[in-house]
Amino acid sequence: LLKEAFAAAGMEAQVGMELDPARVDYMVFSPRGQAEGFERYTRLKAILSLWAGVEQALPLVPAEIPLSRMVDFGLTQGMVEWVTGHVLRHHLGIDAHIHGLNGAWIDDKHPPLAPDRTVGILGLGALGTACGEALCTLGFRVAGWSRSAKTHPQITCFSGAAGLDEMLSQTEIAVLLLPDTPATENTLDARRLALMPKDAVIINPGRGPLIDDTALIAALDRGHIGHATLDVFRQEPLPKDHPFWAHKQVTVTPHIASVTRPKTAAQTIVETIRLHEAGEPLRFKVDRFVGY
Amino acid sequence: LLKEAFAAAGMEAQVGMELDPARVDYMVFSPRGQAEGFERYTRLKAILSLWAGVEQALPLVPAEIPLSRMVDFGLTQGMVEWVTGHVLRHHLGIDAHIHGLNGAWIDDKHPPLAPDRTVGILGLGALGTACGEALCTLGFRVAGWSRSAKTHPQITCFSGAAGLDEMLSQTEIAVLLLPDTPATENTLDARRLALMPKDAVIINPGRGPLIDDTALIAALDRGHIGHATLDVFRQEPLPKDHPFWAHKQVTVTPHIASVTRPKTAAQTIVETIRLHEAGEPLRFKVDRFVGY
Numbered sequence: 001l002l003k004e005a006f007a008a009a010g011m012e013a014q015v016g017m018e019l020d021p022a023r024v025d026y027m028v029f030s031p032r033g034q035a036e037g038f039e040r041y042t043r044l045k046a047i048l049s050l051w052a053g054v055e056q057a058l059p060l061v062p063a064e065i066p067l068s069r070m071v072d073f074g075l076t077q078g079m080v081e082w083v084t085g086h087v088l089r090h091h092l093g094i095d096a097h098i099h100g101l102n103g104a105w106i107d108d109k110h111p112p113l114a115p116d117r118t119v120g121i122l123g124l125g126a127l128g129t130a131c132g133e134a135l136c137t138l139g140f141r142v143a144g145w146s147r148s149a150k151t152h153p154q155i156t157c158f159s160g161a162a163g164l165d166e167m168l169s170q171t172e173i174a175v176l177l178l179p180d181t182p183a184t185e186n187t188l189d190a191r192r193l194a195l196m197p198k199d200a201v202i203i204n205p206g207r208g209p210l211i212d213d214t215a216l217i218a219a220l221d222r223g224h225i226g227h228a229t230l231d232v233f234r235q236e237p238l239p240k241d242h243p244f245w246a247h248k249q250v251t252v253t254p255h256i257a258s259v260t261r262p263k264t265a266a267q268t269i270v271e272t273i274r275l276h277e278a279g280e281p282l283r284f285k286v287d288r289f290v291g292y
Numbered sequence: 293l294l295k296e297a298f299a300a301a302g303m304e305a306q307v308g309m310e311l312d313p314a315r316v317d318y319m320v321f322s323p324r325g326q327a328e329g330f331e332r333y334t335r336l337k338a339i340l341s342l343w344a345g346v347e348q349a350l351p352l353v354p355a356e357i358p359l360s361r362m363v364d365f366g367l368t369q370g371m372v373e374w375v376t377g378h379v380l381r382h383h384l385g386i387d388a389h390i391h392g393l394n395g396a397w398i399d400d401k402h403p404p405l406a407p408d409r410t411v412g413i414l415g416l417g418a419l420g421t422a423c424g425e426a427l428c429t430l431g432f433r434v435a436g437w438s439r440s441a442k443t444h445p446q447i448t449c450f451s452g453a454a455g456l457d458e459m460l461s462q463t464e465i466a467v468l469l470l471p472d473t474p475a476t477e478n479t480l481d482a483r484r485l486a487l488m489p490k491d492a493v494i495i496n497p498g499r500g501p502l503i504d505d506t507a508l509i510a511a512l513d514r515g516h517i518g519h520a521t522l523d524v525f526r527q528e529p530l531p532k533d534h535p536f537w538a539h540k541q542v543t544v545t546p547h548i549a550s551v552t553r554p555k556t557a558a559q560t561i562v563e564t565i566r567l568h569e570a571g572e573p574l575r576f577k578v579d580r581f582v583g584y
Binding site: 074077078080081082084085086088089091092094095097098099100101102103104105106107109110113114115134137138139236237238240245246251252253254255256259261 | 366369370372373374376377378380381383384386387389390391392393394395396397398399401402405406407426429430431528529530532537538543544545546547548551553
């Protein structure tokens with residue numbers, strides 16, 4: 001696919017795992033693959049992460065070689081579908097019908113319409129912004145939080161520590177799409193979970209360490225947080241004996257919210273290299289200081 | 293609410309159930325309410341249905357009085373949310389995670405992206421078109437069928453009997469939003485269900501008689517149709533002993549896909565009356581011949 005994508009872009013390229021390291025200009029990298037011997041790649045211009053999250057890649061990649069995050073149509077589209085699906089599922093209360101009402105015809109309870117429901121997105125990067133925009137288009141009130149201040153024509157933007165508290169206090173459905181960095185660990189801790197409205201829902205397709213798991217379980221158990229739908233975990237696969245698996249207010253999905261799909265990712269990789277070869281700064285370059 | 297809405301529109305109106313019938317110009321009607329004594333309302337200019345579907349109201353309302361269907365922001369918005377939520381639920385395969393995977397970490401199966409999934413909307417009225425447009429915006433391939441030929445910039449339009457067969461043969465997720473008329477009864481019968489791709493999903497927020505229930509259960513049982521999510525039924529409430537309740541491939545929701553919400557409906561009613569009083573033709577007027 002990568003060879004086809006280079007050919008489609010009119011570029012000549014040698015692609016493969018077996019190339020002479022001394023002749024390689026760009027490396028496509030996932031931390032599941034080879035993670036040593038970088039010193040043999042003497043002319044590397046950049047390393048392109050196959051994943052959007054680079055917290056595992058970053059410590060492995062030599063600091064002097066620029067690293068590019070994966071920002072890709074397929075990855076973003078998949079995340080928008082998964083987030084929108086789970087937000088609507090919780091908004092509409094679909095679970096009760098999937099579990100089955102066993103003959104009970106209860107037709108006098110209706111959720112608010114989306115314009116009366118506030119969804120808060122933690123993280124306004126490529127994924128968070130795309131999810132927020134899709135939810136705005138469906139009619140939801142969307143708030144978004146980012147480390148540094150941002151503005152958006154549709155999303156009510158918050159930033160900084162006080163902004164996060166303010167946003168969480170009005171967020172009925174929270175979607176976590178922050179990067180995993182030392183600064184984001186335990187973003188949802190006991191204090192911040194307590195700020196959220198009763199019966200609030202947490203959706204985490206971001207990274208496991210964003211949540212203090214013990215605090216989350218306590219908040220679920222005392223009935224303050226209504227439900228958590230978790231796609232990512234501190235340890236993956238999630239251990240079979242982890243309490244999340246059996247908790248009635250937790251839905252576990254096995255890190256499938258979105259994946260890098262070869263077809264669109266190949267085009268993204270080729271375009272990133274093409275622009276860099278044309279003299280532009282590396283797209284989606286990771287800032288080692290902030291960690292994403 | 294209706295009084296407030298009239299006041300907000302700058303109109304003087306007497307509103308109530310206890311008015312002298314001989315002085316009433318407009319009646320807001322649901323077939324659950326009063327359905328006789330129309331002859332006492334000697335100066336009625338129009339009857340405004342509280343519901344989008346008028347198959348129950350139509351036989352009750354005198355033929356000489358024009359009847360208006362409910363076409364309303366809240367009703368449409370609610371339907372868009374419900375349909376989009378259930379389409380995404382089936383598209384993503386969310387049920388497996390809601391039921392719980394019991395410790396099984398299966399992360400190598402991914403649904404296609406929405407641009408590779410075809411949703412077919414049966415009925416391109418106000419509700420069907422709005423749902424189709426929301427699904428287009430999310431990236432789905434959307435096809436739509438209507439009795440008479442229509443065109444739409446995003447939805448691939450089909451019409452007529454042959455068009456329905458052609459559309460169903462490529463529809464992975466079908467959404468039924470046709471009116472209930474003699475011509476639409478058993479639109480999904482055994483023959484047409486068999487035209488659909490294996491594992492196709494049926495979503496019916498329209499009207500119960502659109503589906504041949506026996507044929508649907510047979511198609512589910514032999515594994516041709518994957519799942520049916522049904523909000524409307526030939527008999528409502530759905531009888532407690534109906535096989536839909538216990539069928540593992542059927543999700544029953546109790547006619548809640550969308551409701552007429554007083555706040556927005558009051559504004560819609562006032563606007564329909566305002567325009568009619570200004571000399572315009574009655575909005576959303578029911579054609580007695582076609583039945584909607």
